[in-house]
Structure formats: structure tokens, C-alpha cells
Amino acid sequence: MRIFFMSHRVIACILALAAGPLAALHTPQADAREISSYARVNDDGTLKIDGYTIRLSGIHIPDTERTCQTYRVPPVCGPRAALALKFKIDGFVRCEILSRNADRSLNGWCRVGAGHFDEGEDLAAYLLRQGWAVALPDASVEYQTLEKIARSRGVGVWGYPVDRIVRP
Known part of the structure; x- marks a missing residue:
């Protein structure tokens, strides 16, 4: 016994x-390598997911004036880049966390429409294609190219009169 x-x-x-x-x-730190949940878009273009503030890695979203989309009821107002992001995000966003900033926000590669066999659409690349973001100097060649194409097409911030676009 x-x-x-x-x-x-x-x-x-x-x-x-x-x-x-x-x-x-x-x-929580180990689980934070990838975050997948419903996202809220802040006016500065950051995402709020599961209590985390996430910046899209490789891009800078310049300040734009607020506008209202009146064809929606109720009207949706905000900076143009944030509105473009809000309309793109439908459902869950999946972010691979790449780094942490001094202000405790996270930098991530975020995408929508991701499934088991599909990576989904890269939100930073989407904003660059639409002209609502600029590629950071250390961004990938893909991001640099998408910005140049948007600039040559005159879309987004490249098509609206602005004083100047300030890169961080």
C-alpha cells in the first residue's frame, strides 16, 4: 500500500x-505572436484588436482631413485613410506581431479574409495600393513599388491637394 x-x-x-x-x-506574450479577432479602426489608422493597439508594419498613414461618407446611414466620418481601412475590414483580422513599440503598441503584418489555405489580403499593401499610406524607408520592395504605382496613378493622398506628406 x-x-x-x-x-x-x-x-x-x-x-x-x-x-x-x-x-x-x-x-499572453507567447499568444501575442499572432492575434486574430474582430478589429476596430482608430482615427490614426491603428487597429484595436483584443485590447492591443496594432500599427500596420512597413507603412506610415499620413494625416488627412476628416470626411463623411453620407451614402451610408448613419453617415460614417473620419480621416480618409481610416475610412478606407474601415470599409475594407469585414469581420476578423489576423495579425502576425513583429515587434513592440515604446508606447506598448505592436507592429504587425495584418490581413483580412485569411483562411486555412489562404493568407488573405495584406492591409498595409491595400492602403498603399489605394494611396492612403506611404512606405517606410525600411519597407519591402513590394511596399515601395505599391506606393510608386499609387503616386503615378494619382490616387488617395496623391490625388488630393495636401500641403505636403511628412514621412516619419
Whole structure:
């Protein structure tokens, strides 16, 4: 009987030791490598997902004046870039977190329409194509090219009179 009791204690200790590292894998920091949930678009073009503020990596969204889309009831108002992002996002957004900023916001590669076999559409690339964002100097060649194409087409901020676009 004593051997039976001791073996349960030994098994319990082994399980506790094995569960420690597994529990560490489920901390919020580890789970934050990818966030997938409903997103709210802030006026500055950042996304609010599961309590996290996420900036689209590789781009800068310049300030634009507020406008209202009156063909919708009720009218939707906000900066043009934020409105373009709001209308693009329909449902869940999946973000792969790439880094953390000093202000505790996150930088991420975010996409919509992602499924099991489809990466979905890159939101930063969408904003660049529509001309509502500029590629950061260290952004990928793809992002730099999308910005140049939007500029040559005169869409988004490239088609509206602005004082100047300030890159960060």
C-alpha cells in the first residue's frame, strides 16, 4: 500500500515538473505572436484588436482631413485613410506581431479574409495600393513599388491637394 501511495506522489511531481514549461507557453506574450479577432479602426489608422493597439508594419498613414461618407446611414466620418481601412475590414483580422513599440503598441503584418489555405489580403499593401499610406524607408520592395504605382496613378493622398506628406 505504501508503494502505491509513493508512486502516486512521484507521478504527481513528474506531471507538475512537465506542466511548468507548458504553462509558460500559454502566457499572453507567447499568444501575442499572432492575434486574430474582430478589429476596430482608430482615427490614426491603428487597429484595436483584443485590447492591443496594432500599427500596420512597413507603412506610415499620413494625416488627412476628416470626411463623411453620407451614402451610408448613419453617415460614417473620419480621416480618409481610416475610412478606407474601415470599409475594407469585414469581420476578423489576423495579425502576425513583429515587434513592440515604446508606447506598448505592436507592429504587425495584418490581413483580412485569411483562411486555412489562404493568407488573405495584406492591409498595409491595400492602403498603399489605394494611396492612403506611404512606405517606410525600411519597407519591402513590394511596399515601395505599391506606393510608386499609387503616386503615378494619382490616387488617395496623391490625388488630393495636401500641403505636403511628412514621412516619419
